[in-house]
Structures are given as structure tokens and as C-alpha cells.
Amino acid sequence: MRGLxxxxxxxxxxxxxxxxxxxxxxxxxxxxxxxxxAEIANRNARHxxxxxxxxIKILALHGILHLAGYDHEQDRGQMARKETQLRRLFxxxxxxxxxxxxxxxxxxxxxxxxxTGEGPVRLRSGQVRATPPR
Numbered sequence: 001m002r003g004l005x006x007x008x009x010x011x012x013x014x015x016x017x018x019x020x021x022x023x024x025x026x027x028x029x030x031x032x033x034x035x036x037x038a039e040i041a042n043r044n045a046r047h048x049x050x051x052x053x054x055x056i057k058i059l060a061l062h063g064i065l066h067l068a069g070y071d072h073e074q075d076r077g078q079m080a081r082k083e084t085q086l087r088r089l090f091x092x093x094x095x096x097x098x099x100x101x102x103x104x105x106x107x108x109x110x111x112x113x114x115x116t117g118e119g120p121v122r123l124r125s126g127q128v129r130a131t132p133p134r
Contacts, residue, residue, distance in 0.1 A: 001037040016040040016096070017059040019066035034063030050093045061086055062096045072097050 002014040009018075016037050022030040036059045038052075045055040061083060070079035080097040087095045 001035065001040070004035055014040065016044070017063045019063040021067065031064070032067040034060060034067065036060065036063070048093065048099075054092055057090065058087065058092050058095055061090070061092070 001016075001018065002012070004018055005015045006012045008020070014037065018035045020033040020035070022032045036056055038056075041055040041059055042052045045052040048055070065079055065083055065086075070082060072079040072083075080095075083095045083097055087093075
């Protein structure tokens with residue numbers, strides 16, 4: 001994952017999930033690719049007290065939302081709301097955005113529900129720079 005993150009995002013560090021949009025000629029056939037670090041997924045699952053399978057589902061959901069055009073760094077909470085909605089639908093624990101420190105701090109300031117899981121320091125997830133869906 002570190003190699004992929006370095007090559008495609010110019011960030012020489014490991015990460016938990018990366019999303020790659022399809023090549024231009026394949027846009028109608030493929031949504032793109034999602035790469036997940038099994039090592040980080042297993043470590044996070046142990047630390048947060050849920051299964052590795054649940055953690056991989058959380059990471060896959062996060063990556064797929066990026067492929068759908070969401071960008072949590074620029075969409076003013078749109079991706080966080082969608083991730084929460086889908087995570088609840090699939091009965092998954094707190095998602096990546098909810099576990100991040102900035103979200104927990106913002107949630108506290110706005111009186112929103114904070115994450116119950118105090119996870120490890122998370123590296124930023126891979127992202128696709130795309131216009132969020134309207």
C-alpha cells in the first residue's frame with residue numbers, strides 16, 4: 001500500500017484504502033478499483049473490537065463512495081452522511097470519517113454523536129478528486 005500511495009498520490013506512507021477511477025476508455029464498463037491494506041484492516045479491527053471482515057467492509061464502503069464521486073475533504077459532510085447511512089444499513093461499526101479526529105472534534109462542537117471507538121491514529125484514506133454527486 002505504501003508503494004501504491006507513493007506512486008499514485010506522491011505520499012510516501014502507508015494507508016488503509018485507496019480508490020482508483022477507471023481508465024478513460026473503460027468508464028462505462030468499470031466503476032474503478034479499490035485497494036485495501038489487509039495489515040491495517042486487521043490491526044484496526046483488533047484495536048476497535050470488531051472483526052477483520054467488518055473492517056474490510058468499512059474500508060470497501062469508503063473506497064466505493066470515493067469512486068462514486070464523494071470527497072470528504074471538500075464536500076462539507078456529504079460523504080460522511082452517506083457513509084453513516086450505508087454503514088447503518090449494513091450494520092457496520094463506525095466508519096472511517098466518524099473515527100477521524102477532525103470529525104469527532106466537529107461533532108462535539110455541533111452536539112452531534114461522537115464516535116464510540118477510540119481507534120488508532122488513522123492515516124488519511126486514498127481519494128479520488130471528483131465532483132461530488134448532486
